[in-house]
Amino acid sequence: MKRNIAIGFLGNNLDGGKGPRRWEHWRPTVALCQQDDMVIDRLDLIHDRRQIKQAETVIADIVGVSPETEVRTHIIDMRDPWDFQEVYGALHDFALDYTFNEDEEDYLVHLTTGTHVAQICWFLLTEARYIPGRLLQLRPPKAQQPGPGDYSIIDLDLSRYDRLAQRFDAEREHGTDFLKAGIATQNVDFNAMIDRVEQVAIKSDAPLLLIGPTGAGKSELAQRIYDLKRARHQVQGAFVPVNCSTLRGERALSTLFGHRRGAITGAGTDRAGLLRAANKGVVFLDEIDELGLDEQAMILHAVESGRFYPVGSDSEVESRFQLIAGANQDLAKLVSEGRFRADLFARLNLWTFHLPGLKARREDIEPNVDYELARGRAGRSDQVVLNADARRRYLRFAKDPSSDWTGNFRDLGASIARMRTLAPRGRITSTMVDEEVARLQTQWRAGQADPDANLLAEVLGEAVVDLDRFDRVQLAEVIRVCRDSSSLSAAGRELFAASRAKKASSNDADRLRKYLERFGLDWKMAKGAG
Template identity: 60%
Template sequence: MRPTVVIGFVGSTLDASKMGPSRWHKWRPTVGLCMHEDLRVDRLELIHGGVHEGLARYVQSDIGSVSPETEVRLRQLDFTNPWDFEEVYGKLLDFARAYPFDPDAEDYLIHITTGTHVAQICLFLLTEARYLPGRLLQTNPSRGQAPDGVGLWSVIDLDLSRYDSIATRFAVAAAEGSSFLKSGIDTRNPAFNRMIDEIEQVAVRSRAPILLMGPTGAGKSQLARRVFELKRLKHQVTGAFVEVNCATLKGDSAMSALFGHKKGAFTGAAADRPGLLRAADKGILFLDEIGELGLDEQAMILRAIEEKRFLPVGSDKEASSEFQLIAGTNAELGDAVAGGMFRDDLFARLNLWTFELPALRERIEDIEPNLDYELDRFAEREGVRVSFNKEARRAFLSFATAPDALWSGNFRDLAATVTRMATFAPAGRIDVATVEAEKARLKRFWGGGARVPDTLEALLDGETLESIDPFDRVQLAEVVRICRRSRSLSEAGRTLFSASRARRASSNDADRLRKYLHRFGLDWAGLQA
């Protein structure tokens, strides 16, 4: 059998006792752990402060009486403040790094019953991180028996995979957090579900800025609010959720709205204004369409993120606000940086946690569960439960998931569509006629009933067109069509490569699309023109 080594603190209160035979009837954790017949302690590393050296030697002597085979080594470790977490953790970490551990030759138990609560927590963390390569040892006095000095002992194994019930609870908690961010919608798109799982982890573990990218109506605002509500449920924020559409902040009023102003700072400033940043103190500030902010406002936002301080308009005294920033944009901020319209230092600060929300047409398998969600919202809002009949539901889903369904407004389009059909539904049932009327309306909105395919004749000369195989012509025509309805090269790339990009560790869809177009002598600017 390999030797067993126990590491722990002397208990300044629990291990102390008066001299005399009565002390053997008192439970003293450090002495008691060496009195168990079923726990052999070959070596005890007893950590103590200088002020408790006498007690440590007293304990060492008593252990020698009851367990002569146990070698007790006294380890003096002094703390200026034993309740200072940083100091205690740092010195115990130094102790662990300097100790000559040999896990192949010895078994280690970390006794966490004695010492201050701070010391016990630090021992736990260092064991969990494997700086102390052992298992946790917990001792306690016997209950319901005649008093003795032995007590009880148990080993805590930090391998949670061995505890099915605990592991299951962790898995359920993680799934609940992910479902919460999706508003309980059972989404089916694998790439979107993976992204939500990542956002859930970031939301509960980080206070760094989060950047949500995606087209208008993709759900950035709703997701930002759900992140706030999730953090509030976990007691990570106590302040408010403040949402700002930066596109509405123009001119001199932008500074005042964001950072506040002092009375008399400018004409019309009849009273002090705290500003939106201070309104978000201890909460979350959601800056939607952040790319619309001016460069001066961007500079002040950057300082407010990094230093939590800013200067209200007309004030010579700084204000402070402890907020977490979530930014939203439907523009390519990288392109805005290159064009001098967005600060590169702010973009770098925002780009730590960046998530791209796909358009609805990139998540057609999620249209059906969102359809049910919108019907539930309609029922809550209007107090009337509306449903589809079987044929109408099949007809609508066939239309909604077809390749030529644009859904240019994304989930806002879908929400409006459900509201209209539910409102016009006869007797609370959406029938085929209601669906057909809505289909016709959407086709008109999207630019005509039958989609007119893009032709290549206007882009390529006859000789070039003749050199392209019919197979490639069909593919190129679809690429051109996607490019012309997209706002940027990157968005077009994400749409065209949505399936394959999920299987790659990293992707540059814009570059991939640029190279494809170059094969045919085409470029992005030419297609947009």
Template identity: 60%
Template sequence: MARRRVVIGFLGTTMDAGKDNRWERWRPTVALCQHEDFLVDRLELIHDAHSEALALRVKGDIGQVSPETQVRRHVMNLKDPWDFQEVYGAMRDFADAFPFDAEAEDYLVNITTGTHVAQICWFLLVEAHYVPARILQLTPPRRWREGGPGKYDVIDLDLARYDRIATRFAVEKAEATSFLKSGIATRNEAFNRMIERIEQVAARSRASLLLTGPTGAGKSQLAQRIYELKKSRHRLKGPFVEVNCATLRGDSAMSALFGHAKGAFTGALQDRPGLLRKADGGILFLDEIGELGPDEQAMILRAIEEKRFLPLGSDKEASSDFQLIAGTNRDLSQDVAKGKFREDLLARLNLWTFELPALRDRREDIEPNLDFELARFSEREGAQGTFNREARERYLAFARSDRAKWRANFRDLGASVTRMATLAPAGRITEEIVTEEIARLEASWARGAKDEPEAVLREFFSEEALAEMDLFDRVQLAAVLRVCRVHSSLSAAGRALFSASRAQKASVNDADRLRKYLARFELDWKTVAGK
């Protein structure tokens, strides 16, 4: 369905008047609707209260020359139409309140009528995307007193900047960065600078973004906020589509991302559009993109570059114009060196890379994030959650200390606040609850550190040695070492590790088999078991 054409413009109090000979003169607002090849579906006509009679007459004249055109009047009273600050403020308020629907309607702003100040303000609002429109310029016929439609042109002008408006833009930029931070008054200077840069990029670019950082650092939430910011500025019209690539495997990954044709594989009973097509016109957030297989990486690269891809089992290409935001907690450059990630795909993602720091590296931001989590708990549960003064001071002292590991970053903090607020009598978190929570966190982190494969291996190997070890060997060896530690003898550990082989009579000597395995890494039972 074709989009409706909507023109927004001021009533020309002099040029649109025409008085008694109005049909013998060129009147721009009426002439706008007289072009046979330029049907205006709706005209948003702005005027002040004093010009209501003229506005009604112009509306009636448009009804005669173009019955298909709907005219909607908007009253905008200005004390001084030549006062730049007043005019800009009024027009900006009009733009903020206007129900733009860029997916269904094509907007143009008519700069032929109105004061020069109003024309400049149109330029600024359009350039900043507060008005998602193009500029329309009308030109009278050679003998404009003879009437007629004249000509129309869509133009592109270089816009100037003004100090008073620049001040307002600075305030709006600060509001945008605050929005990206979910309203949290963060204090970490490096993080704040990064958010400011992201705001600039989000406002001006549709290139791919790469968000890196540890699990729980807020990549998914930031991607969602970037989308909402761009949406509010009419920079996109499609949806936000998020997928965790770690959950995709084999044909299901290809089908989920790129869609499939009916009969592409067993169980494919109907066509499936896929997530890339769903993200058309919007943002596709691929979290943990490093988990994608080589085939998916190749197709994602082509989809970014050419906006086209081939659904699974189809001989007809599909298209989708989306912006990609990728997230990862891995060093993709190392994966490229190991042949696990495409270098050309990383080059496409690497134009804008932003690394989100871990919570332990932003300890000055723990307090404002604590308040944010408390407010979120109250909103979610409909119950108040606050600290008494002593409890708050004790929790913050712990949270900022080296004792607090924050292994899952903001997920740890959010879960901690939820537990305390839930247990708080009458919604008031006490020192007793804080003491209990600190013990719970430390116990959880201690268990995690003991069981993490890398932590187990570091007891026996240097960082250099681990770097030369394949991931497969690291994971397998860590599991073997954990089994060894909970058994009293080499034979008992061997029986636990090779129970299936022994049941199938495929293992002759479990202890000898385990001893040889450990020897591959220059380890022995006494060293591993600590005997």
């Protein structure tokens, strides 16, 4: 049998009393050693110097009622026993210095005596396992009844309580299911990643980095992380998503950090900026690698200090937010190339999660098809379903290794949405599936055969879809010339050679610069984006 070791305060009032009449009232520290069904082998009694005489009396009485109990005294002087910082610090030091022997001793932390602050501190230290024991609370005897009263023991090891353990397991499963949008995914690696995301999301407000190809679900996951934290009252502010690929130059600074009136062209009023809009909330910077090095430095300062300068301001403003960053490129490689700040990458790389594309999660295609069908029914009276044969044909195509799914889950969602919208009488037929398959195959072949699309996507990201076909052809050629030229002026001379020959152009570099600005680009972006 292990020995029972009790740890507690000497009660200044509850354990008081002198002379024979002291036995007429209930004294919890003495009563602790009078329990018929629990022998206290050792009592570690804590008191301050002003209680030495009182402690001697209590110890003598314990020896009288329980001679088998050894009493050790520990003098801890506290200026204010109601000051949480002082009390917790003193008891934390006591626990660190204490020699615990769990193989031979069971520890009981006596909560009946001491201030309410001390009781809270005992709870925290025991729950955190600084004290590897259980909590003990004594109750006085009922009115007119003699005796030491009775006691209750509380074990804070939640794994020993089946119903509680099941409840917490269910809550965690709900959290991971929520992050997966309720989709019964089968991919082992993806499920393991979501489990870890759930753990980190509810325990940390440090930055998170989501790496994955376009359409892998980074934006959706970031939104759901925010929703999960909001449901647990861990954030109070808004969720602010930002596609960094659409931000260039002064516009990037103004959009993110705000500006003062007149600080930039056309700034007729002050602008708060998106980082201030995210105060006490979450900001999601998708394609963060598209930001310039100056913007990256300002982001790092804002994350670490919660403060930043709006454009044109001499005074910092404050905004405390959690950052979730998204990228579809290898940031470590960009750091080695000098295109991404090493210090910002180090800050983001604490929690990095890689989202696999659809081709790496083919076992999850079927539940995602069902999810997209159900999402289309939300708020609608009509239901759309896939005919049995149509379902087999579509899934066979979707899971085939030759299916590219270049847009990943975004492609899949768009595909289901098209068929859902056109379905006659709410049923998607085999003919419709065949038409959709042909459309996707044509789309993917066109993307592979269109070098302009890939080139422009490197520079503009998703914003390339907003370009007219004429601008796509023209801008792609301009980018190629820029990459083959040693300077802005050299590129301008190459592009506007005919105009120069006719003396219709006097400043080719300025003309090229203005052309690039139409698309939010500058020379550095055009030259070094590949």
